Amino acid sequence: MIATYANLIIQGILLGGLYAIFALGLSLSVGVMRFVNIAHGDFIVLVSFLLLTVATALHINVLLALLLVIPLTFAGGYLLQRVLLQRVIGQSVLLPLLVTFGLSIIVQNGLLEGFGADTHTLSAGSLDTSSLHIGSFYVGVLPVATFVLAVALVLGFDWLLYRSRIGANIRAVADDVAAADLIGLSSVRIYAIAMGIVGVTVAIAACFMGLRMNFDATSGPSRLLVAFEVVVLGGLGSLRGTLLGGIILGIAQTLGGQIDGAWQVLAGHLVFLVIFLLRPQGLLPRY
């Protein structure tokens, strides 16, 4: 009995790693551009389909396909910001919400049109099924790898934002856009780069989501909600909080999933709402 629950909690923690990856990009766009991208989940699903297509067409492993796709998603994020989102940010919260909301519906229905309503998964060959034997527990190599990657990404992002030159630029623009433009640090360019980085996280999220769970054309919103809950639970702008938020949500969902599929989702939402009401500022707020 105890062993069962311990095992579930381990599964939940590992799932939380994936959720943290979902949330990284959203956290960055919220923290820097100050808008919530309603289409975040749909972009993840879109790239999963892209990975599926690339891997199938070229007969290559998805992990290799991911390496090919990352530059594309960087460019995609960069262009999206520069061409579209830049025109609506900064004036009010309303317009970027509405534009990304429109994008979300366009992506979902575009995917339905192109790929139908079937569910899909991605496969990375033998990695999918191999498992590790730790003590009395069996854990999949893939969930562990995803979790390790999540931790690495959080640390990498921390480095990028707080140690690198582009990170300082991004934080400067997040601090005071008008000041940046005034002294000649182009916020348009920095925003576009930041969105390009979000694109990279979206590609990684897409790959590991596709490896670990089913997806279909309309899975985007549920991924967005997970990412959103992770960001709010962790505390706005807090990278480590993202990891913690992901883990809490992952455990809640895994335990809820013992009852049935609806409870899996519901348990996540309820735990989110309770913690949010108790600590609206998040668990590890940055400021």
Place this chain on the structure above:
Amino acid sequence: MTSPTDAPLLSIEGLSVYYQQFRALHGIDIAVGPGEIVSIIGANGAGKSSLLKAIVAQVDRIEGRIRFAGEDIASRPTPAIVASGIALVPEGRRLFPSLTVEENLEIGRQIGRKGGGVGFAEIFDLFPVLRDKRRQPAGQLSGGQQQMVALGRALLTDPRLLLCDEISLGLAPTVVNDLYTLLLSINRRGIGVLLVEQDIRRSLAIASRFYCLLEGRISLAGRPGDFDRDTITRHYFGS
């Protein structure tokens, strides 16, 4: 009007600045020679900041010509203007408060002229207090120290022309004295300075020429010594 030194570093002709329908500057002419300190004085709302912001392309719309080092910069974007050697020390300092002093300075170096000759060491020599505080968030510094960072950030762009917007505002007189001494030493390296101040006495003391702005127009221009205080005050307030 006194003509500026032979080939001006910055020459502005017929500059008008608009914010939507509102016209903040009405066709003014201004020149700054290489290595010259030129002072812009004027009351609140006279259009001093608008002039500086127009030079770095940060206003809605302008008319007129702005030439810098012989090139027309009126249609260039801000980063290109800064990279060609004009640095603004904005009104109210406008540091990035959550970034450290060093990061704020570093941004100056990134946006500036490439292969610039100014390094961190020189800035810390100019402002020794900053060396100890370089890992502190700029928002935690005192007003005077923040102004030093703002000035340092501008200097790290390796400018040929420095635009200073009310750098003495809100600072203790001794701090202002220090800043002005610094400004002179910066100027002695051949950097031109366009100095906006409300404090007439102090800025005229170090300027070789000045322009007085009144409601978006030049009401008086010349060498500080050419006019008595009364004349300047009259043109300053427009009575």
Place this chain on the structure above:
Amino acid sequence: MRRHQHLSIAGGRIVLAGAALGLAVAPSFLDAGGLTVLTEFLCLLVLALMWNLLAGYADIVTVGQHAFVGVGAYAFYGAVVLLGVDPYLAFAAAALMAFAVALPAMVIVFRLRAAYLAVGTWVVAEVLMLIAGKLPNFGFGSGVSLPVRVAREFGARPDVRFATIYWLAFALAAATFASTWLLLRSRIGLGLTAMRDNEEAAGATGVNLVRARIICFLWTAPFLGLAGAIITLQKLRISPPASFSIIDWTVFVIFNVVIGGIGSLEGPILGTALFFILREYLAQLGTWHLIILGSLSIVIILIEPGGLWGLLRRVLGGDLIPVSHRARPGFETNRKS
């Protein structure tokens, strides 16, 4: 204002009044199919007016308004079928239940700052929908049909029934429109309009903005619940995916308001009417229907955040339905890059 503008505004008002009159006498000349479409139109109009009140005035961009439609539907079913309440009284139950759910939802939603609020409302809606799917007396996840006897209460013959349901929808839409108009003309509405157009001016009006926004949020719930009840009566079935349909009760509604013109009363009317006209042609296109509406709404936002009404208003030179006596400057657009 010039003379021809007076004339075109008067003309616009005549068109609007004519449409209202047409709706008022519709049952006398339309068949059941036509009435069904018009009933749907009126329900969607109610949803559009409510979403617009929140997003266009109260600065609450909700993506979860389908929750209250669903709650209304379930409450109506519960009252009329499970509790055996009189069907007309069951409408009151739908309104009250939606309001009762809005209270705790408000506590959650108002703790979220601006941009987060949108997704927050969505989470709340998801939770409510999932809970609805767990209710044993309501057919769990697959839902349940309304017994025929309940439908009969609204008219034994189908044509009488359709007319009754139409009148209910008409009454709801009229009440929603009139009361929202009065709300917007009250001090609360003026304060919110001032906040939207200019932060500083809003402080000067002396209206407590947080309270005003909360009032708006709570205001919409009963109307949405009633719309849910009428929709249920028309479809004769409740189920979590249909009663809480985000596509039908939120996505289309947002597109309608955005395309018609957010932040005005004319916009939602225009947008919803346009939606029904276009739907005849677009609905056959399946997924393209939504792709086209989504693209159209983005294009509109880029060209004129005030929507089609914003464009039309420039031609007409004034409001058809005056909300405040002050000229509305429209959304500030900052073109500096």
